[in-house]
Amino acid sequence: MNEQNRKEVDILIVGSGAGGLLAAITAADRQADVLVIEKSDEYGGTSATSGGGIWIPNSHLAAAAGQQDSPEEAFAYIRALSTANVPDENIRAYIRWAPQMLRFVHDKTPVRYLSLPYTDYHAELPGGKLGYRTHLPVAFDGRLLGEDMNTLRSASAAASLFGLINWNFNETYALLFRPKGWLRIAAKMLARYYLDIGQRLRSKKDRCLTLGTALVGGLRVALNERKVPLWLNSPLIELLTDAGKVVGAVVKHQDKQIVILARKGVILAAGGFERNAELRAKYLRGAADPRLSGSQINNTGDSILAATAVGAATMNMQSTWSAPVFSVPGEACSRLSTIERALPGCIIVNQAGRRYLNEAASYHVVGRIMIAADEPGAGTNPSWVIFDATFRHNYPMGPVIPLIPDWLQSRGVRSTLKKAATIAALAEKIGAPPGELTSTVERFNKDALSGVDTEFNRGGPAYDRLYGDARVTPNPTLAPIIKPPFYAMPIHGGDIGTNGGLVTDEYARVLDTKGQPIAGLYACGNNAASIMGESYPGAGVTLGPAMTFGYVAARHLTGATDQT
Numbered sequence: 001m002n003e004q005n006r007k008e009v010d011i012l013i014v015g016s017g018a019g020g021l022l023a024a025i026t027a028a029d030r031q032a033d034v035l036v037i038e039k040s041d042e043y044g045g046t047s048a049t050s051g052g053g054i055w056i057p058n059s060h061l062a063a064a065a066g067q068q069d070s071p072e073e074a075f076a077y078i079r080a081l082s083t084a085n086v087p088d089e090n091i092r093a094y095i096r097w098a099p100q101m102l103r104f105v106h107d108k109t110p111v112r113y114l115s116l117p118y119t120d121y122h123a124e125l126p127g128g129k130l131g132y133r134t135h136l137p138v139a140f141d142g143r144l145l146g147e148d149m150n151t152l153r154s155a156s157a158a159a160s161l162f163g164l165i166n167w168n169f170n171e172t173y174a175l176l177f178r179p180k181g182w183l184r185i186a187a188k189m190l191a192r193y194y195l196d197i198g199q200r201l202r203s204k205k206d207r208c209l210t211l212g213t214a215l216v217g218g219l220r221v222a223l224n225e226r227k228v229p230l231w232l233n234s235p236l237i238e239l240l241t242d243a244g245k246v247v248g249a250v251v252k253h254q255d256k257q258i259v260i261l262a263r264k265g266v267i268l269a270a271g272g273f274e275r276n277a278e279l280r281a282k283y284l285r286g287a288a289d290p291r292l293s294g295s296q297i298n299n300t301g302d303s304i305l306a307a308t309a310v311g312a313a314t315m316n317m318q319s320t321w322s323a324p325v326f327s328v329p330g331e332a333c334s335r336l337s338t339i340e341r342a343l344p345g346c347i348i349v350n351q352a353g354r355r356y357l358n359e360a361a362s363y364h365v366v367g368r369i370m371i372a373a374d375e376p377g378a379g380t381n382p383s384w385v386i387f388d389a390t391f392r393h394n395y396p397m398g399p400v401i402p403l404i405p406d407w408l409q410s411r412g413v414r415s416t417l418k419k420a421a422t423i424a425a426l427a428e429k430i431g432a433p434p435g436e437l438t439s440t441v442e443r444f445n446k447d448a449l450s451g452v453d454t455e456f457n458r459g460g461p462a463y464d465r466l467y468g469d470a471r472v473t474p475n476p477t478l479a480p481i482i483k484p485p486f487y488a489m490p491i492h493g494g495d496i497g498t499n500g501g502l503v504t505d506e507y508a509r510v511l512d513t514k515g516q517p518i519a520g521l522y523a524c525g526n527n528a529a530s531i532m533g534e535s536y537p538g539a540g541v542t543l544g545p546a547m548t549f550g551y552v553a554a555r556h557l558t559g560a561t562d563q564t
């Protein structure tokens, strides 16, 4: 192979999500010569489209806010939720390194996080907390990216206004509940976006970066400061080994296959396999259709397959970060449903017209029940969210935007939204038995008026109330469905990525089928089986570990000891 088709670096990083970028920054800070390769024509992966939240127990930011936490409590909490095949050492490594990773991010990159009073998803379990483990990124000025603003992956449609304008946590709240002054906030958002005239002439991309785009944008600036190259349109094809050690990879770059030799090793950070229909059909319990994932389209498990080809072991491949999703015709990614299910005045029913879950539970719990409950005669794929004119006026329902008339909603929304003057007529439109749906709504309405969901305890757990409407009493997640017209939207049991994958140890080293580390091979993010097993302990448990084990992998590969 000639010199042009060959390159040598210390560390090759595959994938440019938050885990890959932070691994690259960490390694470069430790004097390694690093290259990041990215399959897509945009960098940032699903991390950029996400909320950017990270779940970090015992952070210095939580301590500064006067919050009490401890490694023991964090361990008890994760251990109670995770699967038995996740070793204690991996969980302890996370608890040990996650707060240090966050300090590193604050010290060495322009990304800034805030610790929030956002409850753990199972705060009632031992070690669970009512807040301050979830951290959200502060907005970031995309102008600092220069030309690299053009290739930053945009926020997901579910995390931006009209799929265009990035919003922060406070703006989301203002648009959702429309408190006094909300119009001023909305006008400011529109002005901020449209008055960025130079950028508007070039692109639709919003330079006010928030949530996942703020995280990835800030990391990219730190990467550029260290002059680490990031190659777009450059997928990993296969890993190269020599005497059992991974020594590099074959990569497609500028229409050629080239060999990249990695003197120290390779860190795989190329996401899960949620966009691979074949692997979904082989491993997952739910529908094989990749469009039921909210993840961006490039995560097809390439690097999991490349690693297993050199002897790597996998585990928990049946598992996803499950979620209820709205699949809007014409959109490549499904929209994650986080908030709207908990708002008062809606229910989810199966195809038999019956409620079958607590709609306000965390998306992982709801998504899993939706997948598990799918059975003949009472199908749940799709299920239907039922709401009335009051809900329609007050709140969004996935892609359905309040205050905007039905005929002005997007074509995709119009093709899926059903509407009728009575519940029985609505049932006819969705193919459910009218008598069953009518009695479901009547039963729910009775409970809603008393404030106690006798069937599924909606609004009981602390997490349910997080996204309820605090102005509605006695239960902020319950209101009757009584005002016509009535609406139904299909909702599916989908995911925001897979969370089984390569087996790794506490240093993020990939293990072979005998449990031994494969020299030179590391993995983080959804490329590796999660330390959370099949559970979702709180907001940020996918990005927190992705970044922490990216940080841990880069440190280990560059010879750091636990003390340095």
Ligand code: FAD
Residues within 6 Å of the ligand: 014, 015, 016, 017, 018, 019, 020, 037, 038, 039, 040, 042, 043, 044, 045, 046, 047, 048, 049, 050, 051, 052, 053, 054, 055, 156, 158, 159, 234, 235, 236, 237, 269, 270, 271, 272, 294, 295, 298, 299, 300, 301, 302, 303, 321, 336, 496, 497, 524, 525, 526, 527, 539, 540, 541, 542, 543, 544, 546
């Ligand atoms: P990614 O961020 O997807 O990065 C993987 C990258 O690898 C991609 O850019 C991909 O193109 C690239 N790649 C794939 N194959 C190859 C190849 N062969 N060669 C080179 N590159 C390749 N999680 C949280 O913890 N907190 C949140 O707030 C949160 N909010 C979310 C909101 C939404 C709407 C969604 C959809 C998800 C959210 N998640 C959240 C989940 C989280 O975004 C993902 O789990 C996380 O981003 C996965 O990170 P990753 O680094 O493993 O993968």
